Amino acid sequence: MSKVKFELEFPIHASPSMLYQYLATPAGLEEWFADRVNSRGKLVTFMWNDSEEEAKIVSSKADERIKFKWVDSDGDDSFFEFKIQVDPLTKDVVVIVTDFADDEDEVDEAKMLWENQIEELKHTIGA
Numbered sequence: 001m002s003k004v005k006f007e008l009e010f011p012i013h014a015s016p017s018m019l020y021q022y023l024a025t026p027a028g029l030e031e032w033f034a035d036r037v038n039s040r041g042k043l044v045t046f047m048w049n050d051s052e053e054e055a056k057i058v059s060s061k062a063d064e065r066i067k068f069k070w071v072d073s074d075g076d077d078s079f080f081e082f083k084i085q086v087d088p089l090t091k092d093v094v095v096i097v098t099d100f101a102d103d104e105d106e107v108d109e110a111k112m113l114w115e116n117q118i119e120e121l122k123h124t125i126g127a
Contacts (some may be wrong), residue, residue: 003078003100004107010095010118013127016063016084019095022083022121024066032121044068055080076100094119 001127012019022028026037026044026073042057055068058079067081076102085094101110121127 003076003102004104005078005098005100006107006110007113007115008097008099008118010097010115011116012093012122012125014125016093017084018125019093019105020063020066022125023084023095024060029049029052032124033117040078044070 019074022031026039029037029044029046036047038045038047044055046053046055048097054071056070056071056112058067061064063084065081065083069079073079080097080099083096083098085096086092087094097114097118099110099114101107
């Protein structure tokens with residue numbers, strides 16, 4: 001079954017280097033994304049209440065992007081990625097979230113979840 005890819009853009013008033021710390025480090029991710037985050041090399045474990053998910057860091061570039069792939073989704077091309085882009089003229093910073101939903105019916109729900117998560121991130125960093 002093929003998954004449905006989607007992208008969301010969120011303007012965030014923060015420097016790319018500060019933002020990257022919240023998107024790519026266990027301590028930063030624990031502030032807004034998961035209850036607990038453990039990292040062993042490229043393997044990252046996200047914990048929420050009584051559930052646990054493992055993801056591999058597929059690629060990353062400091063202050064620009066980090067891409068994760070859920071370990072249990074090895075049979076498909078899905079991933080989730082945070083990209084930080086700075087407008088060269090206005091210097092506005094946006095975070096672009098790329099993710100996949102299981103099917104069209106779940107895209108809106110997944111987008112809402114990301115909107116809530118990014119609002120939590122903004123609240124956490126005071127942006």
